[in-house]
Amino acid sequence: MKKVLPALAIVSLAAGAYAQAPALPNPAATDPVALGWMQGSPPAPDKIIRFEDGSFYRFPQLRWTFSHIRELRPTISVWHGNGTPSIMPQAAVDLDSLAFTDDKGAQATWADMLQRTYTDGVIVMHKGRVVYEKYFGAAAPQLQHSAFSVTKSFIGLMAAMLVEEGKLDPNALVSKYVPEVKESAYGDATVRQLMDMTVGVRYSENYADQKAEVWDYARAGGMAPVPASYNGPKNFYDFLGTLKKEGQHGEAFAYKTSNAEMLAWVVRRVAGKPVSELMSEKIWRRLGTENDAYFQVDSIGVESGGGGMSLTLRDMARFGEMMRLGGKYNGQQIVPKAVVEDIRKGGDQANFAKAAYPDVPGYGKGYSYRSMWWVSHNDHGVFDARGIHGQRVYIDPAAEIVIAKFSSHPVASNLGNIPLTDRAFAAVAAFLSK
Amino acid sequence: MKKVLPALAIVSLAAGAYAQAPALPNPAATDPVALGWMQGSPPAPDKIIRFEDGSFYRFPQLRWTFSHIRELRPTISVWHGNGTPSIMPQAAVDLDSLAFTDDKGAQATWADMLQRTYTDGVIVMHKGRVVYEKYFGAAAPQLQHSAFSVTKSFIGLMAAMLVEEGKLDPNALVSKYVPEVKESAYGDATVRQLMDMTVGVRYSENYADQKAEVWDYARAGGMAPVPASYNGPKNFYDFLGTLKKEGQHGEAFAYKTSNAEMLAWVVRRVAGKPVSELMSEKIWRRLGTENDAYFQVDSIGVESGGGGMSLTLRDMARFGEMMRLGGKYNGQQIVPKAVVEDIRKGGDQANFAKAAYPDVPGYGKGYSYRSMWWVSHNDHGVFDARGIHGQRVYIDPAAEIVIAKFSSHPVASNLGNIPLTDRAFAAVAAFLSK
Numbered sequence: 026m027k028k029v030l031p032a033l034a035i036v037s038l039a040a041g042a043y044a045q046a047p048a049l050p051n052p053a054a055t056d057p058v059a060l061g062w063m064q065g066s067p068p069a070p071d072k073i074i075r076f077e078d079g080s081f082y083r084f085p086q087l088r089w090t091f092s093h094i095r096e097l098r099p100t101i102s103v104w105h106g107n108g109t110p111s112i113m114p115q116a117a118v119d120l121d122s123l124a125f126t127d128d129k130g131a132q133a134t135w136a137d138m139l140q141r142t143y144t145d146g147v148i149v150m151h152k153g154r155v156v157y158e159k160y161f162g163a164a165a166p167q168l169q170h171s172a173f174s175v176t177k178s179f180i181g182l183m184a185a186m187l188v189e190e191g192k193l194d195p196n197a198l199v200s201k202y203v204p205e206v207k208e209s210a211y212g213d214a215t216v217r218q219l220m221d222m223t224v225g226v227r228y229s230e231n232y233a234d235q236k237a238e239v240w241d242y243a244r245a246g247g248m249a250p251v252p253a254s255y256n257g258p259k260n261f262y263d264f265l266g267t268l269k270k271e272g273q274h275g276e277a278f279a280y281k282t283s284n285a286e287m288l289a290w291v292v293r294r295v296a297g298k299p300v301s302e303l304m305s306e307k308i309w310r311r312l313g314t315e316n317d318a319y320f321q322v323d324s325i326g327v328e329s330g331g332g333g334m335s336l337t338l339r340d341m342a343r344f345g346e347m348m349r350l351g352g353k354y355n356g357q358q359i360v361p362k363a364v365v366e367d368i369r370k371g372g373d374q375a376n377f378a379k380a381a382y383p384d385v386p387g388y389g390k391g392y393s394y395r396s397m398w399w400v401s402h403n404d405h406g407v408f409d410a411r412g413i414h415g416q417r418v419y420i421d422p423a424a425e426i427v428i429a430k431f432s433s434h435p436v437a438s439n440l441g442n443i444p445l446t447d448r449a450f451a452a453v454a455a456f457l458s459k
Numbered sequence: 460m461k462k463v464l465p466a467l468a469i470v471s472l473a474a475g476a477y478a479q480a481p482a483l484p485n486p487a488a489t490d491p492v493a494l495g496w497m498q499g500s501p502p503a504p505d506k507i508i509r510f511e512d513g514s515f516y517r518f519p520q521l522r523w524t525f526s527h528i529r530e531l532r533p534t535i536s537v538w539h540g541n542g543t544p545s546i547m548p549q550a551a552v553d554l555d556s557l558a559f560t561d562d563k564g565a566q567a568t569w570a571d572m573l574q575r576t577y578t579d580g581v582i583v584m585h586k587g588r589v590v591y592e593k594y595f596g597a598a599a600p601q602l603q604h605s606a607f608s609v610t611k612s613f614i615g616l617m618a619a620m621l622v623e624e625g626k627l628d629p630n631a632l633v634s635k636y637v638p639e640v641k642e643s644a645y646g647d648a649t650v651r652q653l654m655d656m657t658v659g660v661r662y663s664e665n666y667a668d669q670k671a672e673v674w675d676y677a678r679a680g681g682m683a684p685v686p687a688s689y690n691g692p693k694n695f696y697d698f699l700g701t702l703k704k705e706g707q708h709g710e711a712f713a714y715k716t717s718n719a720e721m722l723a724w725v726v727r728r729v730a731g732k733p734v735s736e737l738m739s740e741k742i743w744r745r746l747g748t749e750n751d752a753y754f755q756v757d758s759i760g761v762e763s764g765g766g767g768m769s770l771t772l773r774d775m776a777r778f779g780e781m782m783r784l785g786g787k788y789n790g791q792q793i794v795p796k797a798v799v800e801d802i803r804k805g806g807d808q809a810n811f812a813k814a815a816y817p818d819v820p821g822y823g824k825g826y827s828y829r830s831m832w833w834v835s836h837n838d839h840g841v842f843d844a845r846g847i848h849g850q851r852v853y854i855d856p857a858a859e860i861v862i863a864k865f866s867s868h869p870v871a872s873n874l875g876n877i878p879l880t881d882r883a884f885a886a887v888a889a890f891l892s893k
Contacts, residue, residue: 073759074760076533096756317751322530326507
């Protein structure tokens with residue numbers, strides 16, 4: 026089994042393990058273009074990245090992979106519509122030399138931070154204008170990049186929209202909508218417990234543990250290769266049905282990808298269509314996006330709502346700006362204002378505190394989690410969507426800032442980058458607010 | 460082996476076998492939406508279509524598949540750009556009741572023809588205006604549909620553009636650009652022989668023969684499932700290197716998908732980039748397309764230049780209109796006029812005649828093949844791009860007509876539909892020219 030497990034997890038960090046972080050590779054030496062991954066026709070044998078042999082998720086290969094998921098896996102499109110892309114006003118500001126104090130107490134600059142967090146692309150918007158936009162390595166404006174768990178925030182948002190429309194009852198049991206999971210951990214959880222991840226389910230998210238259920242999940246959904254002898258579940262739904270209850274529902278926040286996958290199933294049942302189609306109708310076409318987004322699909326065509334979405338950076342920035350503006354963008358109310366306000370208000374901080382996140386600014390201490398969004402409860406009212414390896418939609422309402430960031434950090438857990446990233450984000454907010 | 464071979468081929472017809480065509484299924488009874496393929500969350504077990512078990516290419520399942528290739532296979536995008544789509548002026552004409560005499564001497568209407576040829580989508584343009592546009596079954600304006608060998612005409616066109624730019628020498632040997640195939644059938648063929656398919660290579664295109672090399676090709680490129688015991692070539696390039704010479708080059712037209720795949724390799728070498736990227740730069744972005752096109756890719760990320768492209772119908776119509784207008788569209792010269800004129804002038808008719816195509820109007824008698832386009836040499840100067848199961852870009856310069864058509868006909872060979880389709884196309888031309 027070892028051979029088919031992605032090797033990336035070697036430097037994954039469970040919450041709290043940050044102090045023991047291993048030495049990281051020199052970012053500049055891992056540039057996927059300089060390294061020649063998948064270049065040439067054909068690429069040299071030792072420069073080929075494949076899904077089946079697990080190389081797609083080794084470091085530094087993953088620096089290429091994250092911008093090329095569809096070339097490795099079946100995907101379904103989130104149509105961008107056929108109109109003119111919405112205008113993103115430009116007002117360039119040179120942030121590269123902006124200085125701040127890093128998590129070790131040393132002086133660093135914005136440009137340093139981008140490199141040290143293995144950034145693939147970043148857009149900073151201030152008061153609706155793009156003040157900074159840059160791409161690195163294998164990334165490009167037209168290439169969709171894996172958003173990992175930023176996906177969850179899209180699913181949570183769509184669920185919250187269905188609640189607002191009166192189509193989804195947050196107090197109903199999950200099994201009301203999906204009777205198939207009645208005997209699983211989800212049988213007696215409510216939709217709201219699912220949306221806020223306070224479900225008691227035996228499921229480990231520890232990427233560094235090869236026996237963690239997150240790998241069973243990935244194999245079932247076709248997101249990790251399986252050996253010839255594999256006889257586990259072959260799609261997300263069959264996997265979800267196997268999960269057992271552990272502890273009580275509604276008592277403590279516990280971040281588990283399976284919850285988002287379960288919520289995506291509920292959303293499909295209620296909407297009567299794939300989440301890719303719902304997202305296109307409700308959000309993507311209306312934002313004036315430039316490009317389709319897409320989801321990885323499992324063997325029966327079901328999108329990964331837990332972490333399978335890829336999208337372009339500009340479109341992700343448009344989405345973030347819409348959330349900053351209370352759901353209004355491109356001349357129309359896209360997400361009901363009440364939905365955005367409910368998310369910004371946050372969830373139950375006491376429940377969240379039980380997850381005992383380390384005291385790293387921006388990582389989770391003092392936070393809550395609402396409809397699959399991270400809510401800081403800090404004095405800027407920062408809330409965000411985040412995915413492993415450094416994917417981020419960061420919204421600072423007080424400073425009128427939105428930051429969209431794609432990365433290919435060797436450490437899966439965002440504990441690997443948030444200590445540096447969020448100090449830089451705060452410095453940008455302070456600088457632009459002057 | 461039988462199990463992993465797509466079952467569709469059962470009703471495939473080799474050239475000349477049309478007279479023995481089996482009775483065809485009732486088109487209305489094979490509507491993929493009415494049949495419920497891949498609907499529901501999850502779809503019912505007997506409504507699931509997969510690549511691995513070959514169901515994707517059985518009839519009637521393929522009526523769903525052709526609009527959903529990317530959900531089954533890895534693909535690479537042909538970026539549509541980020542501008543405003545070019546305007547397609549509308550001037551609707553009701554063609555449904557337009558009558559013509561079918562190939563059996565019976566009266567038929569345009570609407571009959573669409574149904575009897577298992578049409579998924581059709582656009583008729585006259586003098587630059589869309590006079591008719593319709594979608595059926597699983598197809599939709601925003602869904603890319605498999606174009607099969609229409610792909611070849613895009614590759615041939617890009618090769619001809621590189622020739623016009625002086626970057627590709629049509630008289631040079633293929634092995635000048637791709638030394639890897641020196642020992643294969645392609646070693647001593649010229650680029651022009653490749654472009655016009657007059658290469659002597661042992662390769663059977665007979666879909667009905669399970670031992671035909673077209674299936675080896677598909678397996679190598681990941682376009683057909685392989686058994687666990689498979690130990691043949693695992694990508695297009697390795698497959699191409701195995702092909703043996705048969706007969707002489709330059710003497711007779713012989714339609715072989717391997718030639719287009721080989722030409723795509725030459726184009727990549729000369730352009731120094733993937734054909735998907737070249738196509739985006741040279742054609743797709745400049746046309747003002749609405750959507751990305753995409754190519755299926757093999758296990759090392761190489762696009763199928765032989766038949767792996769999918770695109771939306773409107774964008775295919777734009778492309779056809781550009782070809783009708785001598786390469787000019789969307790306010791600019793996209794393909795050099797000389798390139799389009801060379802294609803319209805056609806290739807060597809005597810060489811083509813040796814392939815002994817049956818005397819079916821529109822199918823090949825009297826035709827030539829130039830830079831991977833079919834040239835009729837008829838009094839309207841009709842030329843076209845075509846793919847199995849009824850994919851078509853049909854250009855009638857005299858009548859100022861372009862017809863883009865997607866279909867999911869149970870018969871792979873276009874002998875299954877051209878006898879009916881092209882009589883209807885001629886009737887439309889006559890009607891609109893009145």
